[in-house]
Amino acid sequence: MLPARISRGPRLADVLQSCLQSVLAEPNALSLPQSSHAVVLLVDGLGAAALRSRSGHARFLASRLAKSDVIEGVFPATTAAAIATLTTGSAPGEHGLVGYSVLDADNDRLVNQLKGWDAQMRPESWQLRRTVFEQAQDAAVPAFAIGTARYADSGLTHAVLRGAQYVSADTLEERFAAAQRVIDSTERAIIYLYVAELDMAAHARGWESDKWLGELEKLDAAVAAFAGGLRKGVGVLLTADHGIVDVPVEKHVLYDTVPELIAGVRHVGGEPRCLQLYLDPELEPAVRASAADELAESWRSVEGDRVWVSTRAEVIADGLFGDVDPRAESRIGDVIVAARKLVAYYDSRDITRSGRTMIGQHGSLSDEEMRIPLVRLGAFAR
Structure with missing residues (x-):
């Protein structure tokens, strides 16, 4: 948590x-x-x-x-x-x-703020x-x-x-x-x-x-x-x-190489030390909440004490974003993964390797x- x-x-x-x-x-x-x-x-x-x-x-x-x-x-x-x-x-x-890149739900896309x-x-x-x-x-x-x-x-x-x-x-x-x-x-x-x-x-x-x-x-x-x-x-x-x-390149973690860490994920927002994972918005609310719980548990199981992990419902209840305006709620990831150790999370499918040369990092x-x-x-x- x-x-x-x-x-x-x-x-x-x-x-x-x-x-x-x-x-x-x-x-x-x-x-x-x-x-x-x-x-x-x-x-x-x-x-x-x-x-x-x-x-x-x-x-x-x-x-x-x-x-x-x-x-x-x-x-x-x-x-x-x-x-x-x-x-x-x-x-x-x-x-x-609510982050570096977040979900624009109306247009089903990530936006860089x-x-x-x-x-x-x-x-x-x-x-x-x-x-x-x-x-x-x-x-x-x-x-x-x-x-x-x-x-x-x-x-x-x-x-x-x-x-x-x-x-x-x-x-x-x-x-x-x-x-x-x-x-x-x-x-x-x-x-x-x-x-x-x-x-x-x-x-x-x-x-x-x-x-x-x-x-x-x-x-x-x-x-x-x-x-x-x-x-x-x-x-x-x-x-x-x-x-x-400062996060050295040998501390970069390629999360997409572990299938359960991206199961059901439609968009990956946030930044390397604070991922915001978004599920399919067409899922029924109860199904989506259950899927978020399962995804969060997968991250906890695989990454252990390298990360803090919470669902959107949990971070809102804990007040980490302050009071949340209903218009902003969908911009928060269904699951939040914040780096606890000196690591940063990247997607190896990104052929541009965007951000991989960055040494100083933040977000967590x-x-x-x-x-x-x-x-x-x-x-x-x-």
């Missing part, structure tokens, strides 16, 4: 919502003081464990990461689900982005909740999202950043400079700044690589310089969408993937 990871402390869902409430001088879940500007730095792939283990390469951030400044991310530990949680203040089951947006998967209807940026609009608080130009018009941007003015800035230095310009040109605002570099380096080389360490050092220097120039009343929170683990429930930093700077420092 998948372990319950329901945090009683601050959550990723509280971060941006609390920032808006800070600007509005309202009580908030993070107990942030009143601010004129609140900046959220979202560092893709920066797990708390990795930051602490490489503290010598990030002296500024590590020195400001107290034990209480580590929070839970979301399950699955993947970017689309986590950023949507940050920007809507709601759990994946509520906003509907990072880049698979099309006319049948509209951002304004697929993502089910209003964003914090839209709430800011209602309160006459300017909202800005700063990221590279390549993401400015993406489907995910329209789904999770709606209500914010998108500011394109390609290099890390340019993004921090853009944030400073927003602060200087407005009386108050909430600002979201996205940092992709560490996640990209981890996927390509691993988080233990020199490339990843170099990106961490650049980030640390940029944040230190930005924080050092903040004027009074400007608060900053640095957090992440998920952490990451380990502390390394789920625990993320919440560094408080400027007016939010403690």
Whole structure:
């Protein structure tokens, strides 16, 4: 069974919502003081464990990461689900982005929630909740999202950043400079700044690589310089969408070579450390539930303690996706297989070998993937 990871402390869902409430001088879940500007730095792939283990390469951030400044991310530990949680203040089951690739039941297909947006998967209807940026609009608080130009018009941007003015800035230095310009040109605002570099380096080389360490050092220097120039009343929170683990190629498991692990499976979604298995949607509900139970038991029997396995009914009952909107329920796999050991699951029938070169991976429930930093700077420092 998948372990319950329901945090009683601050959550990723509280971060941006609390920032808006800070600007509005309202009580908030993070107990942030009143601010004129609140900046959220979202560092893709920066797990708390990795930051602490490489503290010598990030002296500024590590020195400001107290034990209480580590929070839970979301399950699955993947970017689309986590950023949507940050920007809507709601759990994946509520906003509907419940994984990396998930079932679009109406069209009997898998859709990639990072880049698979099309006319049948509209951002304004697929993502089910209003964003914090839209709430800011209602309160006459300017909202800005700063990221590279390549993401400015993406489907995910329209789904999770709606209500914010998108500011394109390609290099890390340019993004921090853009944030400073927003602060200087407005009386108050909430600002979201996205940092992709560490996640990209981890996927390509691993988080233990020199490339990843170099990106961490650049980030640390940029944040230190930005924080050092903040004027009074400007608060900053640095957090992440998920952490990451390195999985060597010899730890890749080709699940399709064991017939009982794909018996009755129509689609395999999710990602290598968190598979979402979908059965034939035409099955009668009772038959489908029984088939899901049998498939889950097959995975438990074959893979043993290398995985956590649960059916859709079990994960919903356990609250791992939060409250689940009925419109999002079919997007969750009939069976969820989350890697417990340092392994990743692939289909040998995929002739493109997609993803097999990826070293840094995430998606599952380990502390390394789920625990993320919440560094408080400027007016939010403690």
